[in-house]
Amino acid sequence: MMSQSREKVWSQGIAALRWRKSLQxxxxxxxxxxxxxxxxxxxxxxxxxxxxxxxxxxxxxxxYLQCNYSSKSLPDDLxxxxxxxxxxxxxxxxPFLSCPSCKAVQPIDTSIDYFVIFGIEKKYAIxxxxxxxxxxxxxxxxxxxxxxxxxxxxxxxxAEQSALVIEAHRTLSHPISRALYMLQLEGIDxxxxxxxxxxxxxxxIMEIREAVEEAKESNVLNEIKSKIQSKLxxxxxxxxxxxxxxxxxxxxxxxxxxxxxxxxxxxxxxxx
Ligand SMILES: [Zn+2]
Numbered sequence: 001m002m003s004q005s006r007e008k009v010w011s012q013g014i015a016a017l018r019w020r021k022s023l024q025x026x027x028x029x030x031x032x033x034x035x036x037x038x039x040x041x042x043x044x045x046x047x048x049x050x051x052x053x054x055x056x057x058x059x060x061x062x063x064y065l066q067c068n069y070s071s072k073s074l075p076d077d078l079x080x081x082x083x084x085x086x087x088x089x090x091x092x093x094x095p096f097l098s099c100p101s102c103k104a105v106q107p108i109d110t111s112i113d114y115f116v117i118f119g120i121e122k123k124y125a126i127x128x129x130x131x132x133x134x135x136x137x138x139x140x141x142x143x144x145x146x147x148x149x150x151x152x153x154x155x156x157x158x159a160e161q162s163a164l165v166i167e168a169h170r171t172l173s174h175p176i177s178r179a180l181y182m183l184q185l186e187g188i189d190x191x192x193x194x195x196x197x198x199x200x201x202x203x204x205i206m207e208i209r210e211a212v213e214e215a216k217e218s219n220v221l222n223e224i225k226s227k228i229q230s231k232l233x234x235x236x237x238x239x240x241x242x243x244x245x246x247x248x249x250x251x252x253x254x255x256x257x258x259x260x261x262x263x264x265x266x267x268x269x270x271x272x
Contacts, residue, residue, distance in 0.1 A: 082099035082101065082102060082104055082106065083104065083106065083107070084099060084102050084104035084154075085099060085101055085102040085104065087099055087100070087101040087102065093116055093119075094116075095112050095116050095117045095119070096109065096112075097117070097138060097141070097142065097161045097164075097165070098141050098142065098161070103141070104150075104154060105141070105142060105147060105150070105154050105157040105158040105161055106157060106161070107157050107160070108157075108160050108161060108164055113185060114168035114171055114172050114181065115172070117134075117138070117164070117165060117168045118130065118131055118134045118135070118168065118169075118172065119134060120134075122182075122185075124178065124179065124182060124239065124240040124243055124244075125240060126172060126178070131169060131172055131173060132169075135165065135169045138161075138162075138165040139162065139165065142158050142161045142162040142165060143158075143162060144158055144159050144162060146158075175236055175258065176255065176258050176259060176262060179236075179239050179243075179251070179254075179255050179258065180255060182243060183243070183248065183251060183252070183255070186246075186248065188248050188251075188252070190252050190255055190256075194256070195256075196256050196257070196260065201257065201260065205260055205264065208224065208228065208264050209264075209267070211224055212224060212264075212267055212268055212271060215271070218272055221268050221271055221272050222272070224268055225265060225268045225269070225272075228261050228264050228265050228268065229261075229265060231261050232258055232261040232262060232265065235254050235257045235258045235261065236254075236258060238250070238254045239251055239254035239255060239258065242254055
C-alpha cells in the first residue's frame with residue numbers, strides 16, 4: 001500500500017501530465033512558436049505550473065508563461081520597443097501592455113510586476129479604487145472581443161495580456177493572495193499546505209468551530225463573525241509590519257494565521 005504522501009505525489013504527477021497535454025493543445029491553438037511548446041516537456045515545470053494553476057484557478061496559458069517564458073527569454077528589443085511601430089517604452093515603470101502610440105497589444109514581459117501594471121506603489125496597503133479603475137481601462141484595451149479585427153499574432157498577445165491583468169487584479173484585490181504575492185516578489189515561497197502547530201491557536205479554532213455549530217440565531221453568528229474579522233485584521237496589520245521590517249518569518253506566520261481566520265469566517269458565512 002502506498003503511503004499517503006506518496007499517493008499524493010503520484011496523483012499530482014498524473015494530474016500534471018494531463019494538464020500538460022491540455023496546455024499543449026491550448027498553446028498550439030494560440031499558434032505559439034514551436035520553441036515555446038517544445039519546452040513544456042520538462043515535467044518539473046509542468047508540475048509547478050499545474051500546482052499554481054490549481055491553487056489560484058487561473059488560465060493555463062498564463063501560468064505557463066509565468067513559469068517558463070521569463071523575461072530572460074523575451075528578446076530585449078521586444079521588451080523595450082513596440083513590435084508594430086518601433087516606439088520605445090518611456091520608463092521601466094511603464095507596463096507597456098499596449099503601445100501608447102499605435103495601440104498594438106504587446107507580448108507579455110514577466111519582469112513587470114502586478115503593481116506596475118496598475119501603476120500603484122508597491123505597498124501592502126492599497127486602495128481598491130485605484131485598482132478597479134485601471135483594471136477596467138486595461139480590459140477595455142485588451143479584451144479579446146475588442147481585438148478580433150487584429151492579426152492572429154496580436155489576438156494571441158491580447159489573450160495573454162488579458163489573462164495576466166485578470167490574474168494581477170485577482171491577486172492584488174485579496175489581502176491573502178496579495179500578501180503571498182509580495183513575499184513571492186522577495187523570493188520567498190510560503191508552503192501553503194504547512195499547518196500551524198501553535199496549541200493556543202488550535203484550541204481557539206476549535207472553540208470557534210464549536211460556537212458556530214451551536215449558534216442557532218443569525219445575530220449570534222454575526223457576533224462571532226465580527227470577532228474573527230477583527231482578529232483577521234490584526235494579523236493583516238502584523239503582516240504589513242513584518243513585511244515592512246523585512247521580517248519574513250513573522251510575515252509567513254501572519255499569513256498562515258490570516259488563512260485560518262479567513263476559513264473560519266467562511267464557515268460562519270455558510271451558516272448565515
Ligand atoms: Zn506601437
